[in-house]
Amino acid sequence: MGAQSYESKSNALPAAGKADDAERLWTALKRDFEIFLRVENRMSSNSVEAYMHDVSLLADYAIARQIAPTQVTTRDIETLLRELGEDDALGPRSQARLLSGVRKFFHYLTFIDAVGDDPTSLIDPPKLGQHLPEVLSVEEVNAMEAAIDLSSPLGHRNLAIVEVLFSCGLRVSELCALRMSRIFWQEGFIRVIGKGNKERLVPIGDVALHDIQNYLTQRRGWRKVPANEDTLFVSQQGKPISRVMVFYIVRDLVAKAGIRKPVSPHTLRHSFATELVRGGADLRVVQAMLGHESIVTTEMYTHLSREHLREALMKYHPRGERK
Incomplete structure (x- = not known):
């Protein structure tokens, strides 16, 4: 779809000036x-x-001031970011995310010639400190898995979920979208549909495959799940498991394991990558397995690895820490 078709649409939009016109233009x-x-x-x-959430925050701010999207200035956006920051509604990282979404919106508006200049072009993102994600040790993951009651109807399914998250480094949405037909049992790979519907092959270990097989054996006894159901992780009613349900499963196991740190399903993805980097895996390999567009995103795990090495020096070397 080219710029011309979008331009013809924008030319038919209501003129800006009044509050109701501004709102209609934002909506369109x-x-x-x-x-x-x-x-x-x-x-x-x-x-x-x-992205739409980010743009809607700006739209609400602008509509309240009778500002159409074609009239937004750099100062308007800076004022919105400052006010949200002062109200503690958004921290620096969330402000950067908001600016990224708004920036893409105005890139689109310049693409369709709805605006001449991009008001975000002169705005620098909020400065962020080095943020290292929380990770779990192998022992903590083992404790989570040990907390699962395998005699319960969903025990083997939940074990397989945790193991696949940790040993394959999948995003939650990717886990929920896994299909039986995308598991290559003999080769030890799974085909994953990631962001932007991009496919990648991710190696899967014997432990995870074994846990999946045990789960599927248990699943055959679920009467409401068709024998030919291709979705891998489902409820006992045969519905695909949701991201929210995976979150609750992980949170429950973290509590049962006595782990006292903020943990989400994404923490297992961070832990997967960190273990690979600590073990000496090439960053390009880790990037491919995670499905990162840029290796810059993957490089944060080298910081985690260096932090681990520093801790080892301080703890185990006689000259590591001043007495």
Whole structure:
């Protein structure tokens, strides 16, 4: 879909000036922007939802001040970011995320010639300190898995979920979308559909495959699950497991294991990558397995690895720490 078709749409939009006109213009351009993200950029539903949330924050701010999207200035955006920061509604990282979404929206508006200049071009993102994600040790993951009651109807399923998250480094959305037909049992790989519907092959270890097989054996006794159901992780009612349910499963096991740190399913992905880097895996290999677009994203795990080495020096070397 080219710029011309979008331009013809924008020319038919109401003129800016009054509050109701501004709101209609925001609604129309947000609608077209969402279509653009889904069709042209082929973004996942989760990514589209995140971008639209960012743009909606700006839209609400602007509509309240009778500002149309074609009238937004650099100062307007800076004021919004400052006010949200002062109210503690958004921390620096969330402000950076908001700016990223708004920036993409105005890139789109310049693409369709709805605006001449991009008001975000002169705005620097908020400065962020080095943020290292929380990770779990192998012992902590083992404790989570040991807390699972394998005699319960969902025990083997939940064990397989935790093991696949930790040993394959999948995003939650990728885990929920796994299909039986995408598991290559003999080769030891799974085909994963990641962000932007991009496919990648991820190696899967024998432990995870064994846990999946045990789960599938248990699943055959679930009457409401068709024998030919291709979705890997389902409920006993035969419905695909949701991201929220995976979150609750992980949170429950963390509590039962006595782990006192903030943990989400994504923590297992961070832990997967960290263990690979600590073990000496090449960053490009880790990048491919995680499905990162840029190796810069993967490089944060080298910081975690260096932190681990520093801790080892301080703890075990006689000259590591001053007495």
